[in-house]
Amino acid sequence: MKIPFIWTAIAAGLALLPVVLPSNYYLGIMIFIGLNSLAAMGLCLLMGYAGQISLGHAAFFGMGAYISGILSVSYGFPPWLSVIAAVTATALLAFVLGVPILRLQGYYLAVATLGLGIIVYLVFMNWTSLTGGPSGLSAIPYLALGPLSFNRDLKVYYLVWAVVFLALACGHNIVKSRVGRALRSIHSSEIAAQAMGINTGRYKVKVFALSAAYAALAGGLYAHYLTFISPAPFGFQFSIELLVMVVVGGIGDLSGAILGAAVITLLSEILRDLMPHLFSYGAGEYEIVFFGILLIVFMIFLPGGLVQGLDFLRRRPRVMAQR
Amino acid sequence: MxxxxxxxxxxxxxxxxxxxxxxxxxxxxxxxxxxxxxxxxxxxxxxxxxxxxxxxxxxxxxxxxxxxxxxxxxxxxxxISRTFQNGQIFGNMTALENVMVGCHIRFGGEFLNAALQTGWSRRQEGEIRQVSVEILASMGLQAWAQEPADSLPFGLQRLLEIARGVATKxxxxxxxxxxxxxxxxxxxxxxxxxxxxxxxxxxxxxxxxxxxxxxxxxxxxxxxxxxxxxxxxxxxxxxxxxxxxxxxxxxxxxxxx
CATH class of the missing domain: 3.40.50.300 (P-loop containing nucleotide triphosphate hydrolases)
Structure with missing residues (x-):
């Protein structure tokens, strides 16, 4: 496979980035951008290509984190194995749940996935014997590969971004293939796709499971990086943030999900610092309002997201020259 | 018969x-x-x-x-394949890709093959492309192959929809x-x-x-x-x-x- 120059440059830039970052705080943010990129890419496969919405994707991120955490803490699984098991289990569960849910379309699907997200969140909160309830699950072991333990931010940084690029390559291959065309055909006209012999129901469920697997992989890495998980980060707000990442980055472009994840994760951090200065009360609540406004602005002015905007800027000089 | x-x-x-x-x-x-x-x-x-x-x-x-x-x-x-009264071309793809979707059932390769880009799946992709180019050309639409399907003149969109149906053999x-x-x-x-x-x-x-x-x-x-x-x-x-x-x-x- 030919890798475009820009990706080689981005990968090289990311590899050298830790050298110039002033502190571990920024490395941590870069890790979160990577994890969010993974989940957003999964959501992008589902929304941008197959045209199916999910307002509950935080649930799959959380399942990846919890299943992997529980397996390694309570059952003594080696962390690598528990991540793989968590991704597989989440994908299977999404597949089974997807069979009835993805029969629904439009608003109904949105509401069903929203409900799924809420139910899973409540399970994290209330199945205390398994999940630790609101106080969470702690002492999750670091990932380790033989003698190499991913116990430092720097190591996790390289691991997470290696996984991001691997996942991007796989996703890219899928969307450029026969399968990707089938997914896009479902997005455009489900009846025409069926008339072409595409089992649309089966493809929708499969891509739902795949996108859940992406989120679960991010969740698993998250759990073994922070070594502590609680239900709070896996609620409705995170599902919406993932959605905003996909839209802001560019809904029809897998690499846009990474861009969107970077922008939203950084904005989130900035807002967290800024909001308490602006509002004396309930600063945290304004964050979601801000993202809501961002979503609306993008839908109106740049529905193709940042990727489309960049593409336009890149082409404009040439268009100008032709005139 | x-x-x-x-x-x-x-x-x-x-x-x-x-x-x-x-x-x-x-x-x-x-x-x-x-x-x-x-x-x-x-x-x-x-x-x-x-x-x-x-x-x-x-x-x-x-x-x-x-x-x-x-x-x-x-x-x-x-x-059995068909076209639709109100026209159901895939507007989010090129004309050629529309016909390539029509070839879907004649070829194989699912998620795993696609993700790993096996040699087999690349050969399949090459064949799909070749067959589709031929079908598009037989309908006289080769000049539009790389154009977004919804940018084709209305009459040609109709022909494209038929070409896509023909691609299912x-x-x-x-x-x-x-x-x-x-x-x-x-x-x-x-x-x-x-x-x-x-x-x-x-x-x-x-x-x-x-x-x-x-x-x-x-x-x-x-x-x-x-x-x-x-x-x-x-x-x-x-x-x-x-x-x-x-x-x-x-x-x-x-x-x-």
Whole structure:
């Protein structure tokens, strides 16, 4: 496979980035951008290509984190194995749940996935014997590969971004293939796709499971990086943030999900610092309002997201020259 | 030998009878016209044959085997493809990609193969592309291959939809009002393309309001009115049928709808 120059440059830039970052705080943010990129890419496969919405994707991120955490803490699984098991289990569960849910379309699907997200969140909160309830699950072991333990931010940084690029390559291959065309055909006209012999129901469920697997992989890495998980980060707000990442980055472009994840994760951090200065009360609540406004602005002015905007800027000089 | 048999098909929508006890058979390699006034049940019948609707009662037989109640994607793999009355090209893809989707069932490769880009899946992709380019060229659309499908002129979008259907390698192709909205030149080109598909051995069921197209290309016709068959025969026979003329025009002046 030919890798475009820009990706080689981005990968090289990311590899050298830790050298110039002033502190571990920024490395941590870069890790979160990577994890969010993974989940957003999964959501992008589902929304941008197959045209199916999910307002509950935080649930799959959380399942990846919890299943992997529980397996390694309570059952003594080696962390690598528990991540793989968590991704597989989440994908299977999404597949089974997807069979009835993805029969629904439009608003109904949105509401069903929203409900799924809420139910899973409540399970994290209330199945205390398994999940630790609101106080969470702690002492999750670091990932380790033989003698190499991913116990430092720097190591996790390289691991997470290696996984991001691997996942991007796989996703890219899928969307450029026969399968990707089938997914896009479902997005455009489900009846025409069926008339072409595409089992649309089966493809929708499969891509739902795949996108859940992406989120679960991010969740698993998250759990073994922070070594502590609680239900709070896996609620409705995170599902919406993932959605905003996909839209802001560019809904029809897998690499846009990474861009969107970077922008939203950084904005989130900035807002967290800024909001308490602006509002004396309930600063945290304004964050979601801000993202809501961002979503609306993008839908109106740049529905193709940042990727489309960049593409336009890149082409404009040439268009100008032709005139 | 008859390729398709429609046997005593009845379809109720609530209290409305859209099709009532309809039977006919379609010979292999022929262009079979399905005509009738608006609301006669033509599209309903196409939807039943292609699996998008279930008949209330009756049977559809393809090459001696019942296909009643099969899903559309199953029927596509059994050799039935179709176009849609309101045009359902994939506007989010290029013209070539539209035809490549049509090739879907003739090739393999699922998520894992695609993700890992195995040599096999790359060869498949090459073949899909080659076959699609050929089909597009045979319809005279090669110049539009890399254009977004929804940027094609309307008449060419119709041809593209037919090309996409042909890419599934159908035995039976159902065309739902392909000439609607086309100008005279485009209609002539469409008629030629349909004739060419017949030469390739593809059987065609054509639902169409444009009588010039119907009369010039169809080998046999069934006329529906209020869900019932009121006439069947060659275009010449049907044109002379008093009941048909009455259904269409309400008088006996002629047959130029």
């Amino acid at each position: 008859s390729l398709l048999q429609v046997k005593r098909i009845t379809k109720h929508f609530g209290g409305l009878t859209a099709l009532s006890d309809l039977s006919f058979s379609v010979e292999e390699g022929k262009v079979f016209g399905l005509i009738g006034p608006n609301g006669a049940g033509k599209t309903t019948l196409l939807n039943i044959i292609s699996g998008f609707l279930k008949a209330t009662s009756g049977n559809i037989i393809l090459q001696g085997k019942s296909i009643t109640g099969c899903h559309p994607h199953i029927l596509a793999s059994r050799g 159908p035995r039976l192709l159902l065309l739902d009002e392909p000439a609607a909205g086309l100008n005279r030149e485009e209609k002539e080109r469409l008629t030629l393309e349909i004739a060419r598909l017949r030469c390739q051995g593809i059987t065609i069921i054509l639902v169409e309001h444009d009588m010039d197209v119907v009369m010039s290309i169809c080998d046999r016709l069934v006329v529906l009115n209020y869900g019932q068959k009121i006439a069947e025969g060659t275009p010449e026979e049907v044109q002379k049928d008093r009941e048909v003329v009455a259904a269409y025009l309400g008088d006996e002046d002629g047959f130029h709808a």
